Ligand code: NAD
């Protein structure tokens with residue numbers, strides 16, 4: 001199969017590209033505007049192109065025409081950006097991605113579109129004023145209503161843009177003009193998730209903040225006490241499911257598929273405790289800092305317009321129907337992810353760079 005990966009230079013993209021190159025079964029073309037992460041793979045046979053889906057339409061169109069399946073990972077996928085630049089998030093995550101949809105329709109190509117578990121929004125429990133701790137409500141692809149907070153909480157622009165894209169794909173599927181699959185990832189973590197804050201601009205996802213604290217001594221901040229829940233999936237497990245989706249077009253035709261690990265559900269406070277325990281037990285060396293753990297409000301951390309998702313439990317019957325199951329529990333997910341970042345940090349220490 002000729003696979004075109006758009007956004008291949010990001011966290012999921014690099015890990016998926018690496019697995020596909022290792023398998024050696026398919027021909028992969030990888031596209032991104034950045035190459036810092038994917039540069040580790042550039043000495044393989046990988047065909048990588050620096051292209052921007054917004055500006056290099058003609059080049060991307062030719063690549064779509066030459067492929068069998070297009071996997072679109074391009075997005076702004078960082079909660080602090082949803083609050084700071086909601087219009088920019090809508091433009092990339094909906095308007096620019098729609099160009100790829102049109103190219104797939106024109107060339108009659110299958111499209112695997114990355115969406116998000118965030119399209120589920122808040123739980124029905126929270127919307128009804130119930131406590132989601134005592135009312136767990138798992139999120140099912142074709143059954144669960146999608147409930148967003150008010151417009152003044154611009155965090156929801158990301159989920160709305162992704163949701164609208166899903167609805168448009170569904171509409172084209174009904175017309176018979178597009179074969180699509182939507183993937184809704186539930187909090188993947190693993191090597192290359194984000195650069196640490198001290199290495200790059202921006203506000204990364206929670207693991208990177210905690211890793212940064214453990215290596216550099218910045219406080220571990222629990223937003224609203226860390227009471228929100230997330231269910232984490234190790235990236236290798238997630239990639240395994242993606243490969244099954246790529247290789248099972250008939251079963252996945254015009255389907256939305258959750259990828260997640262309900263057994264790995266924790267509160268962010270519990271996630272923080274496991275990070276500290278794993279670091280102290282497996283990686284701590286003399287001279288490493290001991291960061292304090294503090295509670296901050298969502299507004300202090302992200303600015304006005306933030307609202308958290310209270311709880312996200314995936315229903316994974318469809319993914320299991322592909323013969324897939326997650327192999328890593330919560331501790332081993334954190335252990336393997338941390339190993340990557342700690343080894344990079346120790347190498348820098350050895351070179352005298354930190
Ligand atoms: P990421 O930010 O690491 O990767 C996105 C990639 O898109 C980046 O490498 C970026 O350079 C690239 N990109 C941005 N604009 C581009 C453009 N104009 N042209 C070409 N490339 C461009 O994010 P990720 O974590 O790898 O997520 C990939 C997809 O999965 C996204 O659609 C995201 O919304 C979705 N998702 C991820 C998670 C998760 O747990 N990581 C959860 C929910 C949804």
Ligand code: UDP
Nearest residue numbers: 079205206207209221222223226228268308
């Ligand atoms: N969070 C936190 N401390 C941080 C960063 C995030 O407590 O340093 C919280 C955030 O408010 C949310 C959860 O951790 O409840 C996951 O945030 P992340 O940005 O990783 O991903 P999300 O699942 O919200 O997209």
